[in-house]
Amino acid sequence: MTTDSTQTLATGSRASWRRTHTCGELRSSHIGSTVTLNGWVAGRRDHGGIYFVDLRDRYGMTQVTLATELSDRTQFSTEWVVAITGEVVARESGNANAELPTGEVEVRVKELVVLSQATVPPFEVDDGIETAVEIRLRHRHVDLRRPEMTRNLIHRSRFIGAMRRAFEAQDFVEVETPILTKATPEGARDYLVPSRVHPGEFYALPQSPQIFKQILMVSGLDRYFQVARCFRDEDLRADRQPEFTQLDMEMSFVAEDDVFEAWEKVMASVFDEVMGIQLATPFARLTWREAMDRFGSDKPDLRYGLELVDLAQWVPLSGFKVFEGALAEKNGRVMAICVPGGGSAISRGQMKTLESRAKELGAQGLAWWKPGESGGGAGPVARFCEGDSGADLLARLGGGEGDLVLFCAGEQRLVWKVLGALRTDCARRLELIPKGHTAAEHYCFAWVVDFPMYEWDEETGAFMSAHHPFTAPVDPTLAGDQGELMSRAYDLVLNGWELGSGSIRIHDQKLQARIFDQLGISPQEARAKFGFLLDALGSGAPPHGGFAMGLDRVVALTLGLEGIRDVIAFPKTTSATDLMCGAPSPVPDRQLAEVHVARAGRGRTAEGGAASPAGA
């Protein structure tokens, strides 16, 4: 039986159902007062003579009680939105709920108004559910009602707010840059937006506000920041969405240290304000080369050891032809990691998994050794580790009996990649990674500096910028082998995640032109693509540099999450679709014609049929 209470809703701006308190607010001090609460019915327990309702809003949960007479004549169910008015009463001792901040009291309901009915929820609106991501995304409006999801979004909001205050405290100015901008063939694939006014021409959504922020420096803004949406049409990962948010910044008349210091201040202030954590600054610094050689990664997780060890000196002692051959190759390396206790902790089955992982990354196989009592031991490399050879190796690795040694031989980049991945894998397996995200020691920040300027691209047979083409070289004379040039780019790394990257930029028009030349971009091409930047650099450009931090990532890490999906209100799936609103979707032909776009090849039409191939 539905009450007529919904009829009483339209009673003007001072409706009687308006809440006086939130559902997370009531304490013993409120006992005796009459209150009105608004919220969602999170749970009901009918005990015959007394009826309990858990009322939930984003502030918390409050238990309210209904007399039989009231519960009998009022219909409501899970997730209905109701208003209750009643008296706050103490719970008798023994009935208090210590789990709930409001657990000392409850509200004895005199009146209940149904504000909105609800369909049965597709899954429980509660923390710790095991519902498939797909279902949660499809019903995101319900998913976000779950306290842990609400908490994530609130944490994100506070984090961003604190960042804004911290930058403003250092005189940074927030400036918005265009979302409809110019396509750049370099870098990631652009999302394109057809122009209606200019047939056949397209805007691109920004991969980052890079050029705009440099131009703001030329304009004399001196210190800029922005909470910037960025778009990259590339395949997704757990820590990658096609649209994501950066805390982007740029500053003038600076070198690396100035940028680092500005960020260290911001991070220290934000962690303190939002989480009460006192970060130690300055953050650790290591060169790219050191990061690769010690951890096999340019985003090393510094919370544990398992470092890579170079074995060039040991290989001749081993007499292992395969390793000797690898060393003789150009950029050949033989390296290993020693997994403490891995001799017994890593099973035969797990070794198979490690090996297939190594092969997946391009290794021929996985050489390993489990040292035994007297220098022998098990594994394909064991017979090269007998006697002095084994003793020498163990001394280099700092290991011994009971450990597991994993080798990798080959081209340097491959060795780094394989051992870097195995290092992470083993650390996870052996649970060497300290858990937690609530104390300073859970956060290992590090600046990685001195990246290579260029990377060789096999596909195009040309050098590409490792960072981006506006990055200043360490040596502005560009002397020496182009492949060996180092850049003034840097990354900030946290617990094995790349939080963001930046660089000191080129502020000299002539040097910028030379870099374009090294990238194989002709002067005509450079003018067409980046003419406005070159013009700006020629109009009085201050030395400048900056950095952009992936907000989704840092927010996820500070919540102890392993992916960024749960800190984004409406994220996309692995195939870049939005399951809630159904984007992307076909559009009617009329709409396509307006923007001068014709269908080509596969695809659905707005009418649901398949599009005819172009030219048909």
Add this chain to the structure above:
RNA sequence: GGGGGCGUAGCUCAAUUGGUUAGAGUGCCGGCCUGUCACGCCGGAGGUUGCGGGUUCAAGUCCCGUCGCCCUCGCCA
């Protein structure tokens, strides 16, 4: 684009060698219960086994195709 995993009730899962009417928990609906808060007890409804084809006397199960989700390599200046 490649590799791997998953897809059965609203949700989470089970179903022997291919074999009777596809089950359980939870949620939902109804009934009982005055102190629960993962309430308890009794009853009920709820299924295009992702979709399409094939093999077979017989398919949730085997084969082919396809779609979706997750992880991952490539990719992500």
